[in-house]
Amino acid sequence: xxxxxxxxxxxxxxxxxxxxxxxxxxxxxxxxxxxxxxxxxxxxxxxxxxxxxxxxxxxxxxxxxxxxxxxxxxxxxxxxxxxxxxxxxxxxxxxxxxxxxxxxxxxxxxxxxxxxxxxxxxxxxxxxxxxxxxxxxxxxxxxxxxxxxxxxxxxxxxxxxxxxxxxxxxxxxxxxxxxxxxxxxxxxxxxxxxxxxxxxxxxxxxxxxxxxxxxxxxxxxxxxxxxxxxxxxxxxxxxxxxxxxxxxxxxxxxxxxxxxxxxxxxxxxxxxxxxxxxxxxxxxxxxxxxxxxxxxxxxxxxxxxxxxxxxxxxxxxxxxxxxxxxxxxx
Amino acid sequence: xxxxxxxxxxxxxxxxxxxxxxxxxxxxxxxxxxxxxxxxxxxxxxxxxxxxxxxxxxxxxxxxxxxxxxxxxxxxxxxxxxxxxxxxxxxxxxxxxxxxxxxxxxxxxxxxxxxxxxxxxxxxxxxxxxxxxxxxxxxxxxxxxxxxxxxxxxxxxxxxxxxxxxxxxxxxxxxxxxxxxxxxxxxxxxxxxxxxxxxxxxxxxxxxxxxxxxxxxxxxxxxxxxxxxxxxxxxxxxxxxxxxxxxxxxxxxxxxxxxxxxxxxxxxxxxxxxxxxxxxxxxxxxxx
Numbered sequence: 001x002x003x004x005x006x007x008x009x010x011x012x013x014x015x016x017x018x019x020x021x022x023x024x025x026x027x028x029x030x031x032x033x034x035x036x037x038x039x040x041x042x043x044x045x046x047x048x049x050x051x052x053x054x055x056x057x058x059x060x061x062x063x064x065x066x067x068x069x070x071x072x073x074x075x076x077x078x079x080x081x082x083x084x085x086x087x088x089x090x091x092x093x094x095x096x097x098x099x100x101x102x103x104x105x106x107x108x109x110x111x112x113x114x115x116x117x118x119x120x121x122x123x124x125x126x127x128x129x130x131x132x133x134x135x136x137x138x139x140x141x142x143x144x145x146x147x148x149x150x151x152x153x154x155x156x157x158x159x160x161x162x163x164x165x166x167x168x169x170x171x172x173x174x175x176x177x178x179x180x181x182x183x184x185x186x187x188x189x190x191x192x193x194x195x196x197x198x199x200x201x202x203x204x205x206x207x208x209x210x211x212x213x214x215x216x217x218x219x220x221x222x223x224x225x226x227x228x229x230x231x232x233x234x235x236x237x238x239x240x241x242x243x244x245x246x247x248x249x250x251x252x253x254x255x256x257x258x259x260x261x262x263x264x265x266x267x268x269x270x271x272x273x274x275x276x277x278x279x280x281x282x283x284x285x286x287x288x289x290x291x292x293x294x295x296x297x298x299x300x301x302x303x304x305x306x307x308x309x310x311x312x313x314x315x316x317x318x319x320x321x322x323x324x325x326x327x328x329x330x
Numbered sequence: 331x332x333x334x335x336x337x338x339x340x341x342x343x344x345x346x347x348x349x350x351x352x353x354x355x356x357x358x359x360x361x362x363x364x365x366x367x368x369x370x371x372x373x374x375x376x377x378x379x380x381x382x383x384x385x386x387x388x389x390x391x392x393x394x395x396x397x398x399x400x401x402x403x404x405x406x407x408x409x410x411x412x413x414x415x416x417x418x419x420x421x422x423x424x425x426x427x428x429x430x431x432x433x434x435x436x437x438x439x440x441x442x443x444x445x446x447x448x449x450x451x452x453x454x455x456x457x458x459x460x461x462x463x464x465x466x467x468x469x470x471x472x473x474x475x476x477x478x479x480x481x482x483x484x485x486x487x488x489x490x491x492x493x494x495x496x497x498x499x500x501x502x503x504x505x506x507x508x509x510x511x512x513x514x515x516x517x518x519x520x521x522x523x524x525x526x527x528x529x530x531x532x533x534x535x536x537x538x539x540x541x542x543x544x545x546x547x548x549x550x551x552x553x554x555x556x557x558x559x560x561x562x563x564x565x566x567x568x569x570x571x572x573x574x575x576x577x578x579x580x581x582x583x584x585x586x587x588x589x590x591x592x593x594x595x596x597x598x599x600x601x602x603x604x605x606x607x608x609x610x611x612x613x614x615x616x617x618x
Contacts, residue, residue, distance in 0.1 A: 030441065035442065036431075037434060041491050047488075048462070048488035053462065053465075056464060135356050144592060145588075152585070235337045286461075287460055287552075304461070306461075311456065
């Protein structure tokens with residue numbers, strides 16, 4: 001903790017006046033140094049994140065459009081009108097539901113695929129480093145580029161997926177993966193575009209889960225498993241009773257991180273579908289209200305509602321799984 | 331065959347199936363991107379199912395069109411590459427300048443509000459970026475930073491500083507305190523200790539953090555779209571590519587060439603330092 005002094009424990013008898021001053025000076029020095037060193041970060045985060053958030057909350061309760069925001073004072077006429085409009089506007093509730101489905105699907109997908117990948121790549125083999133590098137590509141590559149590749153891949157007229165689907169798998173017509181809201185599979189309607197964006201998000205972020213899970217897997221002591229092998233356990237039992245318990249804290253942490261990130265995700269969905277065909281997540285709606293109608297008040301109100309829903313969901317999660325996440329962080 | 335023997339065999343085979351499947355799933359889109367970028371658009375339309383390119387049809391016309399400057403009838407991606415590089419490198423340098431002292435303080439010093447600071451930095455992620463967009467838009471307009479690369483850099487610092495501190499902190503704590511104490515006894519000030527002792531030891535971690543920040547800044551799209559859309563001379567590659575796709579009648583092959591141009595720098599950089607980066611990101615994940 002300290003650099004030069006050991007702090008005396010609090011139970012020590014009152015030191016003399018001089019010693020007390022020296023102690024408080026040293027501790028004060030450390031305190032000041034810490035504050036000074038943190039302040040640049042603090043200022044940046046305050047100005048570019050905290051203040052804007054507070055301002056947005058204020059804006060959510062005002063009737064503002066982009067043109068009059070410059071002239072209007074901070075404390076103009078307060079109103080609940082925006083929130084009322086958010087809740088009663090057509091499409092808000094379905095959009096919130098879409099966001100939840102999208103987030104849960106993508107979080108689950110990326111963690112499950114990441115786990116499978118980490119287990120498969122756990123033992124060394126020739127070329128493992130190369131394979132591992134390949135698997136990180138979707139995470140590293142720019143979202144704009146990969147979103148466009150998926151668009152072309154899945155395109156009904158020149159995409160290779162539909163071409164093969166029709167020639168090899170015998171589809172009778174091309175599937176518009178990104179523009180068709182629903183598609184009948186054996187009589188059951190499947191939300192096609194939403195499934196596709198979930199698949200994209202899974203593809204793009206499984207490497208993140210893979211990295212963390214692989215790192216944790218490699219730290220599991222070999223003796224545990226060797227003993228289990230001697231006992232004649234099956235691989236599934238070894239996974240279920242030895243590896244999984246060791247991985248749970250990381251999985252819990254990944255769940256929280258991926259959930260937060262995906263819930264607020266804008267660019268993936270916006271670039272793939274523009275929010276059409278049943279993929280209208282709230283983040284994209286906020287952007288549309290902002291740029292198409294310049295309705296700052298309504299956009300802010302939606303963003304605030306989105307943040308509140310996220311906080312409530314996280315609160316529920318921590319209530320039930322909180323201990324595991326805390327264990328991981330400590 | 332016992333159940334254990336059967337499962338051993340089954341999972342042994344499945345393992346290779348899974349590896350092969352994952353490699354195809356991750357690499358194929360990138361291969362496809364590269365393939366389309368060197369194909370004439372007519373050949374693609376004629377036979378969309380062919381996933382190779384013959385020597386006779388190979389062309390770099392798409393790249394020429396993407397890289398040629400706007401005045402000469404191209405898409406001007408060279409200028410955008412420069413903009414992206416400026417923004418990303420600027421973000422890396424400034425983020426590190428801000429995050430190194432911050433991470434050192436959080437990992438080594440006891441100060442008022444230490445715990446609250448960590449919580450605050452994590453809380454940054456709780457709010458959607460679209461929530462910050464409106465006020466930032468207005469603030470930057472007032473400060474005259476609208477449509478400027480500097481404004482974008484400031485946003486990127488705020489977006490990357492929490493991760494940077496997280497990554498650096500886990501490394502700083504592994505530097506033995508006794509080394510710092512020895513330096514202090516030799517008469518080093520706190521600043522000198524950080525500069526001469528801690529930083530050289532943490533160099534790999536600083537590099538990894540810098541790379542990660544670069545990646546985030548290079549790939550970022552939303553804020554570039556919000557702040558720079560009206561200012562074509564300041565477009566980053568991501569924004570330029572997206573605007574290009576909105577244009578009328580831009581062949582998909584040109585779009586793919588642009589995607590390659592956007593992807594290549596960050597992927598090359600990543601492979602140059604993959605080990606460092608993955609270790610920097612996951613350090614601390616292996617303790618239970």
